Amino acid sequence: MTLTYGIIGSGMLGQAMAQGALTGGVAGSSLWMANRSGQPVPLTGGAGVSFTADPQELAEACDVILLCIPPAAMPALKIDASDKLVLSVVAGLTLEGISQATGSARVIRAMSSPAATHCLAYTPWVASAEVTEADRAATRTFFGAMGQTDEITDEAHIDHFTAMTGPVPGFVAYFADSMIRHAMAQGIAPEVAKRAIRQLFLASGEMLKEGATPAAQVQEMIDYAGTTAAGLLALKDSPFDQALSQALSAAAARAREI
Structure with a gap:
């Protein structure tokens, strides 16, 4: 089954990760993006990408949702993604915080970088107990399209990767x-x-x-x-x-x- 991925946020990192996903093999028809204007952002090979100004519309349309917005914008984000796999690269947002913001128990906290544009990002991630093996496979596919990726077991280590590998260069x-x-x-x-x-x-x-x-x-x-x-x-x-x-x-x- 082909999964549909959605990215909430089309700033520098969101756009970079979208471009990396497309370049790395994710089909444009399988990718959604949500931003405040609902307008497309420049993406090579992104003719089939769907854009919306409504994060809830994206959440309902996609199997996997990536939160990629500034930490200060998180309090205003209101979505129900209780039956979806939710990934987040929001700095400082914990697994518990991701779950509270989206209603999902199947959540993954990660950190990536703008190097995703060139499929050169390193994206480590840690999963909640409810994440399934199928969820892990979907996560590896998505993050792996953008570069290298590893599952880690200690959530506290994400903060260290935020410092070491997030701020490329x-x-x-x-x-x-x-x-x-x-x-x-x-x-x-x-x-x-x-x-x-x-x-x-x-x-x-x-x-x-x-x-x-x-x-x-x-x-x-x-x-x-x-x-x-x-x-x-x-x-x-x-x-x-x-x-x-x-x-x-x-x-x-x-x-x-x-």
Whole structure:
């Protein structure tokens, strides 16, 4: 049976996840979106997508519903989805909160990212006790179309993924910008520095995607005892790890406060 998926919210993340779903194989005729205007948003391959301004109409038409609205908008959302599978990527919204807002016992809390546009998102999720194996299969299909996905068992970990993998490129961009600023301080032209570091991170992402673990790749560079080893050893002796951990913990704490 072909399932119908509905996304409530067509902001940056909602549009990105819709595009990822379409690119990853979900048919436009199997996708609904609800937003305040009811007007279509630009989606490649989205000719068959249905749009509505009424979230309840979407809830009644779809088998699987994804909540993808800002946390501040949740109190105004009133839908009855008591017999549906409800997914949510609303930051800070707990499994209990999803159930209370929709009337459904079959709920899944997840976190994704705008990288879904390019089918590069990482979407971890945790399920309520009432979620069935068929529900899990539907969730893997939907989130898997947008990139990589895992079911996790500890709901508290979603806040940490909100901090680590949600804000693409977020912390990675900060590290890249730091390298660019260092290069410029050495007299390297800004446009050259930016191009070099962008290419570095593009290549690094591809090399980290598979094969040796990041830790193993670092150790390989250290064992080689070349120029990179000197820099990595200086980094390991610095407070870098502690500072990054504090930054990620602060972001996770903010996710819990929202």
